[in-house]
Amino acid sequence: MKCTFCGTDEVVYVRPYDKIALCKEHFNEQFEKRVKRTINRYKMFQRKDKIAVGVSGGKDSIALLNTLVKIEKDFPESEIVAITIDEGIEGYREEGLYYAKKHTKRLNVKHYIFSFKEDFGYSLDEIIKKLGERGGKNRAYGACSYCGILRRKILNAAAKTVGANVVATGHNLEDEAETVLLNIIRGDVNRLGRQSPYPKKVHKDLIPRVKPFRLTPQAEIVMYMVINGLEYQEVACPYAVEAYRGNVRNFIFETQNSQPMLSFNIVKAQDKLIPYLTKNKEETKGKIKSCKICGDPSASEICKACSLKEQLSNL
């Protein structure tokens, strides 16, 4: 087999959805081109942006940081910084932090570390311990729900602290497809609209979030890491087994074997629905509420993080 672009024999990857064969050089070229196209399509960045990249130390975030640093070289007025959120998961987070530090140093990117413990008062381990067994009287959700609520809040606050005006995260194509399906499964059409890929300032204190890997399949991110010799944390979080997402994720990857366009199609469907879902919605007019306790953007009077804090203080 020969590289579709240059004809060399040294093919490293064949894309299952269009059968394009790629040598290392053209794999990297196509990979970066797609990220640039995604950024342009959804108008993710402006020329003078200070971009905070959420770096966990996993493959997606390291690949994203690497790619954005390369792309950013053509935009000297912008700046990239990295933020790592330490959830406080013993035996897991340490390794991610190690890789986050290693790559930000190599790429000469300023790295800021924030933690649940410092900013919220409890580490994730402590929260789960206090709440008890899932399904018990104090805990309705899997650990990832609490983790997600706090990570979003702290990442937003961290971005404000470091003066960033946009946050980029490493969510890939399948992550996005999964989120779309989950919102449909839960019947949460509003959220489907709220999770628009276009950065929007919907609240004065909410830093817009973008996902430059929205159209990049996970398999290509893994390949990017491997062929460029980039190390990352491979072990999964001990709480990942609790995720409801798991079922949907398995469905996506299994179905994708016979229908390689599946995730692209799901994400494209959301893109087509967005204009209908966001029309006349309060959120898109900057009228999202502020939490009565912390002032952060919130869908209800008191944000989920403040409700959780209250619950924990009573346990």
Ligand code: SF4
């Ligand atoms: Fe948090 Fe769940 Fe991710 Fe673990 S798997 S870091 S608990 S969201």
Ligand code: ZN
């Ligand atoms: Zn609050």
